[in-house]
Amino acid sequence: MNAAIFDTVRAQLASVAPDATVSHGTLVLPIEPHALIHVVETLKGPCRFDMLLDVTAIDWPTRDPRFDVIWHFYSTAHKVRVRVRTQVTEVDATVRSLTPYYGSAAYAERECHEMYGIRFEGNADLRPILLYEGFVGHPLRKDYPKLAEQPLVPYREGFDPGDRTAG
Amino acid sequence: MDMNLPNPIRPAFTTPLRDDTVIVNIGPSHPATHGTIQIVAELDGEKILRTDVHCGYLHRGFEKECEDHTWHNLIPYVDRLNYCSALINDFAYCDAVERLMGVEITPRAKYLRTLLSEYSRLADHLTCIAASLMELGAMTAFLYLVMIRDYVYEHIADLTGARVTYTYGRIGGLARDLPDGWLKRLEEILVQYEEFIGRVHGLMDRNRIFIDRTRDVGVLTTAEAIHYGFTGPMLRSTGAPRDLRKDTPYLAYAELDFEVPVGIKGDNYDRYYVRMREMDESVHMIRQCVDLLHTKGQGPINADDRRCTLPPKDLVYTEIESLINHFKLIMDGPVVPAGEIYVAHEGANGELGFFLVSDGSGTPYKVHVRSPSFVHMGGAHRLLDGYQLADLIPTFGSINMIGGECDR
Amino acid sequence: MSVARTPIPIVPARASARGKSAAFEYLTTKKDELCGWGRKFSLFPYPFVTACCAMEFMSVSSTPYDTDRFGAALPRFSPRQSDLLMVVGTVTHKQAPVLLKVYEQMCEPKWVMAFGVCASSGGFYQNYAALAGIDRIIPVDVYIPGCPPRPETVIDGIMQLQDKIARQKHPIITKDF
Numbered sequence: 001m002n003a004a005i006f007d008t009v010r011a012q013l014a015s016v017a018p019d020a021t022v023s024h025g026t027l028v029l030p031i032e033p034h035a036l037i038h039v040v041e042t043l044k045g046p047c048r049f050d051m052l053l054d055v056t057a058i059d060w061p062t063r064d065p066r067f068d069v070i071w072h073f074y075s076t077a078h079k080v081r082v083r084v085r086t087q088v089t090e091v092d093a094t095v096r097s098l099t100p101y102y103g104s105a106a107y108a109e110r111e112c113h114e115m116y117g118i119r120f121e122g123n124a125d126l127r128p129i130l131l132y133e134g135f136v137g138h139p140l141r142k143d144y145p146k147l148a149e150q151p152l153v154p155y156r157e158g159f160d161p162g163d164r165t166a167g
Numbered sequence: 168m169d170m171n172l173p174n175p176i177r178p179a180f181t182t183p184l185r186d187d188t189v190i191v192n193i194g195p196s197h198p199a200t201h202g203t204i205q206i207v208a209e210l211d212g213e214k215i216l217r218t219d220v221h222c223g224y225l226h227r228g229f230e231k232e233c234e235d236h237t238w239h240n241l242i243p244y245v246d247r248l249n250y251c252s253a254l255i256n257d258f259a260y261c262d263a264v265e266r267l268m269g270v271e272i273t274p275r276a277k278y279l280r281t282l283l284s285e286y287s288r289l290a291d292h293l294t295c296i297a298a299s300l301m302e303l304g305a306m307t308a309f310l311y312l313v314m315i316r317d318y319v320y321e322h323i324a325d326l327t328g329a330r331v332t333y334t335y336g337r338i339g340g341l342a343r344d345l346p347d348g349w350l351k352r353l354e355e356i357l358v359q360y361e362e363f364i365g366r367v368h369g370l371m372d373r374n375r376i377f378i379d380r381t382r383d384v385g386v387l388t389t390a391e392a393i394h395y396g397f398t399g400p401m402l403r404s405t406g407a408p409r410d411l412r413k414d415t416p417y418l419a420y421a422e423l424d425f426e427v428p429v430g431i432k433g434d435n436y437d438r439y440y441v442r443m444r445e446m447d448e449s450v451h452m453i454r455q456c457v458d459l460l461h462t463k464g465q466g467p468i469n470a471d472d473r474r475c476t477l478p479p480k481d482l483v484y485t486e487i488e489s490l491i492n493h494f495k496l497i498m499d500g501p502v503v504p505a506g507e508i509y510v511a512h513e514g515a516n517g518e519l520g521f522f523l524v525s526d527g528s529g530t531p532y533k534v535h536v537r538s539p540s541f542v543h544m545g546g547a548h549r550l551l552d553g554y555q556l557a558d559l560i561p562t563f564g565s566i567n568m569i570g571g572e573c574d575r
Numbered sequence: 576m577s578v579a580r581t582p583i584p585i586v587p588a589r590a591s592a593r594g595k596s597a598a599f600e601y602l603t604t605k606k607d608e609l610c611g612w613g614r615k616f617s618l619f620p621y622p623f624v625t626a627c628c629a630m631e632f633m634s635v636s637s638t639p640y641d642t643d644r645f646g647a648a649l650p651r652f653s654p655r656q657s658d659l660l661m662v663v664g665t666v667t668h669k670q671a672p673v674l675l676k677v678y679e680q681m682c683e684p685k686w687v688m689a690f691g692v693c694a695s696s697g698g699f700y701q702n703y704a705a706l707a708g709i710d711r712i713i714p715v716d717v718y719i720p721g722c723p724p725r726p727e728t729v730i731d732g733i734m735q736l737q738d739k740i741a742r743q744k745h746p747i748i749t750k751d752f
Contacts, residue, residue, distance in 0.1 A: 023506070023507070023508070024266055024267070024508045024509075024510075026508075026509055050393050050394075051393050051396055051398075052396060053396065053511075053518065053520060053537055053542075054520065054522070054535070054537040056522060056535045058524055058532070058533055070522070072509055072520070072522070072537070074518075076393060076407070076409050079414040079415055081509065081511075083509060102394065102396070103391075103394045103395040103396070103545065103546060104394075104395050104396030104542050104545055104546070106545055107541060107542065107544065107545035108542075108545075111541075115230075125179065127176075127177055127179075128223070129221075129222065129223050130222070130223035130226040130574055130575075131223065131226065131669070131704075132175035132176065132223070132668065132669040133173070133174065133175060133176060133177050134173065134175075139228070139231055139703050139704075140230055140231060144231075144703070145703075146228070146231050146232070146234075146235060146701075146702045146703060147701065147702060147703065148703050149668065149703050150668065150703070151668050151671065151706070152172075152173050152175060152668055152669070152671055152672050153172065153173075153668075153671040153672050153675050153712050155711045155712065156710070156711060156712060156713075156714070159708075159710060159711045159712075160711075161707070161711075164701075172672040172675060172676055173672055174672070175669045175670075175672060175673075195670065195673055196623055196673055196674075196677055197652070198622075198624075198650075198652050201624075201629075202623075202624040202625045202626075202629060202663075202664070203625050203626075203670070223669055224625070224667060224669050224670045224673070225625055225626055225664075225665060225667060225670070226667055226669065226704050227626075227665055227667060227700045227702070227704055227705050228700060228702035228703055228704035228705065231702050231703065231704075232699075232700065232702055243699065244699075247626070247627055250626065250627035250630060251630065294630065294633070297633075298633075309637070310637055310638060313633060313634065313637040313638070314637070314638055314639075316634075317634055317637075317638075317639070320634065330630075330631070330634075330723075330725065331627060331630045331631060331723050332627055332722065332723065570625060570626055571626055571627060
């Protein structure tokens, strides 16, 4: 029953997402970054994917382009999900923001930005949301050590652990 | 003393719009913001003009921790996402890994997982309603609900060993089977639940003060809710009957008979009532699951699949293959084929999604949680702006923001 | 299953030979013991609640466990009015300045309870985000382990804190007064 809506979406977006596949019940559309707005307008409009579930990224440090950026959309009418994915390089980790189309994009993009360093063009508010002011670096990148703490409050006498990333 | 402490946030606005308005800071250590949300609000007297909601005070690095643990080892972290209904998180995560691996769980595990998901949802809604009623001053209702919740906790502790965060789900099934007498005690608790809920209904439903504080406060329309990504009771209170258990059934929900309660106006009263009705539906589903367990749910608890299920201990001690299998599963973790998957279950707050990326080893490459509470915080300003400062309390209580889920 | 017992005779209380005024008129005790007794049974907790331990905090505050038996029932949501800082749940680096500010705002005498392993040592969140134990930034009087601790463990912790308060020195008139 999902096949019908998936075929419609694939047909409408065949030019920008020729390698669309269905993986574990979700339609996956790999696209180029510049095609994002066209895809989103098609999905939101005629295909009625009215909910943006999430925006996230994956870091492949040994690969160039380094980052995969992933969007998940849901249609409350058709009750199916679509995953849109694209790849961006480390030096130009920029994609367009979806805040003009979906209200849920605001927070999700802030989180993706602070965790991976992906810039969302058009989102004026990319303040840290889960991290704090003064945090340097992007923790979910693979080259950020897990134990690299950046304390805001100085530790008490005798309770300072030193550099926990060493050893 | 001189306290020059750094400010962890940068508010969106620092200058008031007019001369007679004031910007106040609410939280993050505040009883009504459930401990971890900071709201910078601009007030015109008692009326909130605009808000800037800050979360992240409970960001505990869940994703980064997951990359350091095996697929099995990280189940305790998953528990502590939505800690009010920890079993739902367990089973949603295990379901995602099982689908990525291609493992099929046994019928007994399926019915038991469904039963326990609904039981957990009951505990979560009890907590949410108890906390929000207490914040409105209804201490008696709080004590009734927390009493039932305590019976539920003790009962689940008989099964899993813990009261709040259980680590009971396993990839391929569950940790252990039901002890004797568990189902009998379950029915006793459900009967007591019905009696206590009847009392709470009698205290709150037509209470003038409760209605005045919650009707037409925090109103949300369906279009706005969908625009901001709201799911779960928040969306259902606006009138949209969207529920993943009905729309895209998983576990044993396709075999169960239940209704999806919806509200009419999308205000706080509707959210309270939708949750109360959902609890009744959960109890109905639990009873159906008990029947299904007796009729169709006999058999083993874990899938007979050596890729994820530990071999029986007597074989581990006598056979070299089982010993190596056990060793590899514990040390390296179950090997999940490379790929990615997004699986969503209907959590107590809405669509709880797990996006897993595997590189073909026993440790995950990425585990991302699409948490409903975080998304709800993104749209919370629409529920708070324009209402009174005191309305913030019931509205926030009805959103049921769980810090562990919101900030991960 | 009842054990046969000889019934205990009920003897009515006798009035004292010296008359009804011979009851309890003078106390001989140390000032510290009296203050300790008073302070330990009237704790005003400030529940600095963050995470999952809050569920057990709610349980221990209500029936059937009930902190009211220990005098610690009424939470005060202003640090100026409370004397027991219960840090319930994980404290992250983002929350640390807030915790320190609340602690500094409390007046003496004050005690700190680390409720749960996350507050005691960071628990199993050993990463860039979580503060590995609140004793890195504020002094702690009692550590309650558990993830989350059972209500009985919390009550045990409160009773140990009460013992500590009873044994402490309570300077009322100091060199600054």
